[in-house]
Amino acid sequence: xxxxxxxxxxxxxxxxxxxxxxxxxxxxxxxxxxxxxxxxxxxxxxxxxxxxxxxxxxxxxxxxxxxxxxxxxxxxxxxxxxxxxxxxxxxxxxxxxxxxxxxxxxxxx
Amino acid sequence: xxxxxxxxxxxxxxxxxxxxxxxxxxxxxxxxxxxxxxxxxxxxxxxxxxxxxxxxxxxxxxxxxxxxxxxxxxxxxxxxxxxxxxxxxxxxxxxxxxxxxxxxxxxxxxxxxxxx
Numbered sequence: 001x002x003x004x005x006x007x008x009x010x011x012x013x014x015x016x017x018x019x020x021x022x023x024x025x026x027x028x029x030x031x032x033x034x035x036x037x038x039x040x041x042x043x044x045x046x047x048x049x050x051x052x053x054x055x056x057x058x059x060x061x062x063x064x065x066x067x068x069x070x071x072x073x074x075x076x077x078x079x080x081x082x083x084x085x086x087x088x089x090x091x092x093x094x095x096x097x098x099x100x101x102x103x104x105x106x107x108x109x
Numbered sequence: 110x111x112x113x114x115x116x117x118x119x120x121x122x123x124x125x126x127x128x129x130x131x132x133x134x135x136x137x138x139x140x141x142x143x144x145x146x147x148x149x150x151x152x153x154x155x156x157x158x159x160x161x162x163x164x165x166x167x168x169x170x171x172x173x174x175x176x177x178x179x180x181x182x183x184x185x186x187x188x189x190x191x192x193x194x195x196x197x198x199x200x201x202x203x204x205x206x207x208x209x210x211x212x213x214x215x216x217x218x219x220x221x222x223x224x225x
Contacts, residue, residue: 031212042202042219043153045111048212087153095212099153 002026004100006088011106012078020073020086020103028093034062034073035087037102043087046073075105083107112136113205115217122193122224129189130220132203138183140208144176147200147219159186193224 003025012018024032031050035043049055049064049071061074073086085102092098112135122128132142144156157173159165159180167173177189186205190197202219206212 033214035216040200042216045213045215091212096155096158097214099155101152 002092002098004088004098006100006103009104011108014078014080014107014109016078017074017076018078018105022071022088024069024090026090026092026098029066030091030093030095032064032071033089033097035089036084037087038084078107080107111207111215113203113215113217115203115220117220118218119221124194124224125192127189127191128193128222129187130201132186132217134184134205137207139205141206142180142186143204144178144188145202147202190222195224198222198224
């Protein structure tokens with residue numbers, strides 16, 4: 001079956017760094033997406049990794065290891081507005097995104 | 110770039126009536142559009158995938174006669190919830206895929222439907 005494993009909730013301090021891990025099992029693999037979703041809003045695109053390695057985009061970086069079925073999202077210089085759910089969504093062989101429940105990130109002052 | 114709009118952003122309707130939700134890609138042509146539903150504190154649930162000019166592909170358990178999808182152009186897809194019932198109350202979100210060599214998918218802001 002297809003499965004995504006992320007921590008349910010994480011807490012971090014404003015200005016700090018946090019890493020959100022994701023392990024996945026899919027039928028085939030065509031890359032992995034990270035999305036941010038604030039409560040009551042639709043997801044917004046953060047990153048798309050197809051190849052192994054680290055992709056940096058401003059304060060956010062995403063890492064992928066296809067052989068390990070593992071990805072992480074790294075958020076630096078945390079701001080209060082970063083409080084949201086972060087969704088790891090791998091794409092299967094049919095180019096369908098597989099969704100889990102995401103990680104709720106709480107930022108404290 | 111890559112902006113997707115949805116209309117309306119929220120709607121309240123009476124049980125038994127139908128509601129149409131529009132999804133538009135504003136600055137790109139979307140080869141594929143997706144419709145999702147999300148209940149509070151739950152993950153996104155894909156309802157259907159639609160390609161311009163062809164019939165939508167519905168996920169298992171989603172009634173195609175109840176949730177009518179029309180993908181008339183590369184920038185517009187509509188979802189019509191027919192004979193709505195209170196259990197259809199949910200957050201409906203569309204997304205659009207740019208296509209080509211990228212599979213990036215961008216979401217509309219969502220439509221909150223309440224059926225009374």
